[in-house]
């Protein structure tokens with residue numbers, strides 16, 4: 001299969017994501033445990049929001065038309081209280097705190113800084129005027145009782161938790177987290193608690209992938225690494241068939257011992273791409289083992305073994321698919337724009353993802369590559385906090401160019 005362009009590969013994964021059947025497995029959990037989960041039902045307003053005309057300032061409630069006159073103070077009201085006196089009459093003002101309900105008869109609130117008071121007499125400072133509605137959020141201006149506030153498919157973060165809490169949703173129904181089998185391959189790999197021989201290396205990819213899976217809303221089942229033999233791969237892949245997604249690392253390039261694709265084919269897999277015109281990540285494989293009576297489709301990502309390649313291709317292709325399997329409606333890789341601060345020269349034809357640091361402030365974001373020794377350089381990768389995307393037709397990016405970066409955060 002020919003190399004697919006990076007943008008075509010992204011579109012292909014997105015098209016498979018959009019054709020997924022809805023995630024039907026749900027569970028009910030407490031709101032406090034819902035961060036990072038995907039909402040499976042809609043959350044509606046249990047009453048108008050705000051439930052009363054809310055003062056947005058500490059000040060004095062009155063009729064705006066009266067604001068030129070000297071007024072009589074008739075009382076005070078705090079957040080959480082209700083004015084029990086008669087509706088305000090022209091010429092009357094009521095001291096009011098931020099968040100308190102504006103009493104009937106008043107249509108504006110003047111800020112405490114903008115008046116002078118003497119005993120029960122209140123006067124607007126010279127030149128101050130007041131509009132009807134000023135410093136008041138009318139009842140139901142934010143939402144009406146019964147309005148849908150959060151749709152199914154929303155990823156739950158602090159903002160969603162606050163909104164759910166505001167309508168009393170102590171329990172929420174979320175989609176079950178998809179099971180993702182993580183399988184590193186390679187005879188050279190040893191586990192963290194083993195001492196590597198001189199030519200062996202520690203298996204870091206399984207740990208990186210498990211962390212990414214957790215971060216993107218899946219449950220990771222890390223399998224013992226498979227040896228570079230057909231038999232070992234066959235046994236490991238077959239044993240993981242119950243997982244919704246299988247993410248492998250290594251064994252997908254042109255080497256004599258790269259058997260991942262062969263073994264997947266022998267297990268009935270179909271491939272959507274087996275190489276992408278990108279660097280790092282060129283040998284990346286995306287496919288599916290079709291559904292059987294026992295198991296639904298299993299989505300397969302055969303990621304290149306070089307650790308930076310593994311992480312870039314996981315972020316670009318596998319994690320969005322995981323989030324879509326988890327029921328998230330807007331799953332996609334996270335890109336941003338930044339101003340490049342240095343010269344970047346690359347060879348054309350491949351989309352590059354260079355480890356880089358983005359530094360953002362109130363006025364925008366700048367980015368510069370960290371420098372690296374290629375796609376095995378875990379140090380450069382950890383010094384970076386994003387990847388500078390160099391399009392396939394660019395060979396020389398200049399300082400002040402506006403460039404795209406692939407973010408690690410969602």
Ligand SMILES: Nc1nc2c(c(=O)[nH]1)N[C@H]1C(S)=C(S)[C@@H](COP(=O)(O)OP(=O)(O)OC[C@H]3O[C@@H](n4cnc5c(N)ncnc54)[C@H](O)[C@@H]3O)O[C@H]1N2
Nearest residue numbers: 184186203204205250251252253254258282304305306309
């Ligand atoms: N003749 C060619 N050789 C290579 C090509 C090519 O097109 N033609 N592609 C290169 C590219 S690009 C990449 S990326 C790598 C990918 O190779 P594999 O996916 O087959 O991965 P391996 O060969 O198994 O390993 C590559 C590299 O990564 C280290 N590795 C593997 N697994 C882990 C792990 N779990 N934790 C840490 N490090 C891991 C492994 O030791 C190798 O150093 O192929 C190029 N070659």
Ligand code: MOO
Nearest residue numbers: 280281282309375
């Ligand atoms: O695509 Mo590879 O990831 O250059 O090392």
